[in-house]
Amino acid sequence: MYVTIPGETAAPILSIGPRIRPNRAIQTRRAAGDYLFFEGDSVKHLYQVKSGVLRLTRLLEDGRRQVIAFGYPGDIVGFPLDGRHHTDCDVLVEAQLVPHRLAALEDGRRDPELHRDLVQAALREIAAMQDHFLMLGRKSAAERVASFLCVLVDRVGADIGRYRQVDLPMSRADIADFLGLTTETVSRSLTMLRKAGVIDIDNVHTVIVLSPAALLRQSEGQKVRAA
Amino acid sequence: MYVTIPGETAAPILSIGPRIRPNRAIQTRRAAGDYLFFEGDSVKHLYQVKSGVLRLTRLLEDGRRQVIAFGYPGDIVGFPLDGRHHTDCDVLVEAQLVPHRLAALEDGRRDPELHRDLVQAALREIAAMQDHFLMLGRKSAAERVASFLCVLVDRVGADIGRYRQVDLPMSRADIADFLGLTTETVSRSLTMLRKAGVIDIDNVHTVIVLSPAALLRQSEGQKVRAA
DNA sequence: CGTCATTTTGACCAGGGTCAAGACTCGTGG
DNA sequence: CCACGAGTCTTGACCCTGGTCAAAATGACG
Numbered sequence: 001m002y003v004t005i006p007g008e009t010a011a012p013i014l015s016i017g018p019r020i021r022p023n024r025a026i027q028t029r030r031a032a033g034d035y036l037f038f039e040g041d042s043v044k045h046l047y048q049v050k051s052g053v054l055r056l057t058r059l060l061e062d063g064r065r066q067v068i069a070f071g072y073p074g075d076i077v078g079f080p081l082d083g084r085h086h087t088d089c090d091v092l093v094e095a096q097l098v099p100h101r102l103a104a105l106e107d108g109r110r111d112p113e114l115h116r117d118l119v120q121a122a123l124r125e126i127a128a129m130q131d132h133f134l135m136l137g138r139k140s141a142a143e144r145v146a147s148f149l150c151v152l153v154d155r156v157g158a159d160i161g162r163y164r165q166v167d168l169p170m171s172r173a174d175i176a177d178f179l180g181l182t183t184e185t186v187s188r189s190l191t192m193l194r195k196a197g198v199i200d201i202d203n204v205h206t207v208i209v210l211s212p213a214a215l216l217r218q219s220e221g222q223k224v225r226a227a
Numbered sequence: 228m229y230v231t232i233p234g235e236t237a238a239p240i241l242s243i244g245p246r247i248r249p250n251r252a253i254q255t256r257r258a259a260g261d262y263l264f265f266e267g268d269s270v271k272h273l274y275q276v277k278s279g280v281l282r283l284t285r286l287l288e289d290g291r292r293q294v295i296a297f298g299y300p301g302d303i304v305g306f307p308l309d310g311r312h313h314t315d316c317d318v319l320v321e322a323q324l325v326p327h328r329l330a331a332l333e334d335g336r337r338d339p340e341l342h343r344d345l346v347q348a349a350l351r352e353i354a355a356m357q358d359h360f361l362m363l364g365r366k367s368a369a370e371r372v373a374s375f376l377c378v379l380v381d382r383v384g385a386d387i388g389r390y391r392q393v394d395l396p397m398s399r400a401d402i403a404d405f406l407g408l409t410t411e412t413v414s415r416s417l418t419m420l421r422k423a424g425v426i427d428i429d430n431v432h433t434v435i436v437l438s439p440a441a442l443l444r445q446s447e448g449q450k451v452r453a454a
Numbered sequence: 455c456g457t458c459a460t461t462t463t464g465a466c467c468a469g470g471g472t473c474a475a476g477a478c479t480c481g482t483g484g
Numbered sequence: 485c486c487a488c489g490a491g492t493c494t495t496g497a498c499c500c501t502g503g504t505c506a507a508a509a510t511g512a513c514g
Contacts, residue, residue, distance in 0.1 A: 058361055062448060066361040081354035108335030108342065115335065122349050127308035129356045134285055134293040136363035137407030141502060172461065180364030185502055187462055204461065221289060368470065399493060412470055414494055431493065
């Protein structure tokens, strides 16, 4: 999951979900904390996320970290470079995964339909990452946090009466490393949204969106005024 | 071309160059200033760059711009999202291009070898973009500019006696929009590298690298001391 | 409960953005 | 061939966003 421009790539990734047959036989369950792979590992499978949340990270020698993406249902993770993984990947929320053999991506003859779907997934990945560039390169802290919440609400928001609720299973540090900020700044941005009446923070890991419209405006750069 | 972690993906993109047959008959020449495509256009071809430099850009409604990538020899540009281009693309330096029909990427049966190469190019693109995330999210201005020069020196640097020289055909504004900075900061960072004796600025569009080692150190975060 | 990690908040600071003025470049036309 | 002018690049002064450091509040868990 990346932070994309609102409306453009709305839920396209999910649309491939159904196309790739949910072969129940080869679905696998992974517990929170498990690592699926490390940077440098040779790629054996791509993983299609059916449920749960994954985290893809990349480290700089001096310890600076970038969360490359979160893997939400509908996402496919593990695209290789020269047959090797290019990030670490671990499980944030117990996940059901459908592994696809790497050969299905690299060779179209065995299973043409699956092959086509995996190639399409790679192309979506490229487009989504391009949007994410814009966010990392050009958006303010407040816009990034609001954009992040917008995407999550669209992708995995749950209706609760009049409002929508979204779960943030990852830590503030994860969000910060994903958005190119610090934990303090993420925390402050959330507080501002709360004080402006845009969201409510039910508990640290649960946000309730009071005004989706205001959140969207905020993600596009309009300043919110305190309520 | 993206800013990648030094040494990791060094020149891998070039390695596919020879593999894709340089079918002379369908090579095309495009003048500086030409647009290859705009965001939203339906994708007819991918373009493999043989010579010259392309620029891929994406705009926010309010005018903020992100240069997604520069297209240098060996790069392939134009990967579609749902059959449509997701960036604008124009020519910075007169370029020789090899167009590949979109069908070759989407359908493996017609030309399996070309198909395989294009898929590999897409995978390299994903890995390179992941590295670029780290740069946009976590590196300082000085590190970004130094990293950018490092990549260019490796990819298109020319030996001139004792030193290596690199051309910057794009404007400072292009570099800024690529690195998530402002033109002023790019300019200042280059001046610092010059005053530190790491580079020489022959003219606005030509940089001579006096100390590749110092440039690499700078790209990884060590501060340079003025010489 | 007590301990330890995470989150929030505050005070302070600096990296880099903004605004403005000069220096360069380069194309055009007199 | 040179003068002009528009665009680009550099430099300086100032300031603001967001980072740093520290401490308090909250939460997780044995």
